[in-house]
Amino acid sequence: xxxxxxxxxxxxxxxxxxxTLRCSPRSGDLSVYWYQQSLDQGLQFLIxxxxxxxxxxxxxxERFSAQQFPDLHSELNLSSLELGDSALYFCASSVxxxxxxxxxxxxxxxxxxL
Amino acid sequence: GEDVEQSLFLSVREGDxxxxxxxxTDSSSTYLYWYKxxxxxxxxxxxxxxxxxxxxxxxxxxxxxNKKDKHLSLRIADTQTGDSAxxxxxxxxxAGTALIFGKGTTLSVSS
Numbered sequence: 001x002x003x004x005x006x007x008x009x010x011x012x013x014x015x016x017x018x019x020t021l022r023c024s025p026r027s028g029d030l031s032v033y034w035y036q037q038s039l040d041q042g043l044q045f046l047i048x049x050x051x052x053x054x055x056x057x058x059x060x061x062e063r064f065s066a067q068q069f070p071d072l073h074s075e076l077n078l079s080s081l082e083l084g085d086s087a088l089y090f091c092a093s094s095v096x097x098x099x100x101x102x103x104x105x106x107x108x109x110x111x112x113x114l
Numbered sequence: 115g116e117d118v119e120q121s122l123f124l125s126v127r128e129g130d131x132x133x134x135x136x137x138x139t140d141s142s143s144t145y146l147y148w149y150k151x152x153x154x155x156x157x158x159x160x161x162x163x164x165x166x167x168x169x170x171x172x173x174x175x176x177x178x179x180n181k182k183d184k185h186l187s188l189r190i191a192d193t194q195t196g197d198s199a200x201x202x203x204x205x206x207x208x209a210g211t212a213l214i215f216g217k218g219t220t221l222s223v224s225s
Contacts, residue, residue, distance in 0.1 A: 002156060002158065004156075031211065033212055033213075035213075035215075042215060042216070042217040042218065043157075043202065043215040043217075043218070044215075045207065045212045045213060045214065045215075048210070048211070048212050055210070056207060056210045056211075056212050058207070058212060090156060090157070092157075094211065096211055100144075100145050100162070100164075101145070101206070101211040102159050102162075103159070103213060104159075105149075105156035105157040105158065106156055107155065107156045108156055
């Protein structure tokens with residue numbers, strides 16, 4: 001158990017809909033990262049938050065957004081869903097106090113868009 | 115742009131050594147990582163190497179780094195069926211801490 005929790009575990013929805021994925025980082029970790037894992041694209045970095053502020057952006061679509069709340073949990077919002085958004089979405093957290101930065105991954109949320 | 119490449123599959127017999135190879139692009143990466151993903155699970159850090167090292171050994175795992183060729187390898191000695199998983203090589207995003215992953219190498223160990 002990494003200490004990172006993600007809910008829900010599975011999500012099935014229809015095209016055009018909007019969903020919210022939730023992540024609670026390990027106690028004491030200030031950084032939260034979101035990654036998308038799909039068969040064709042592999043594991044891709046989407047976005048990072050550090051202590052409530054956006055720190056870095058990767059290959060995140062404009063239809064997707066995220067935020068980190070004062071209690072450090074994070075939510076990833078996916079809107080106008082398309083079939084191609086079906087993937088496993090991972091959240092990871094880290095302390096990020098040095099250049100060595102072990103990220104601890106949650107179990108993921110499997111999103112299926114029908 | 116950043117890109118990390120790995121071979122997709124490796125099949126070995128139990129007790130043999132496994133070698134998983136990776137090439138990366140960003141020569142400024144301070145640390146390089148190997149993550150393991152077991153079926154239906156998230157990723158866990160297996161080992162890492164600091165960029166000024168050529169080799170790191172950790173029990174059955176040996177990591178070799180060739181900075182000139184931007185080549186990283188992971189050797190698993192005495193591979194067991196429990197080592198069957200997907201192994202990801204990763205480097206850090208330039209000027210940041212987010213990870214750029216390879217597509218992963220699926221290791222299949224037969225008894």
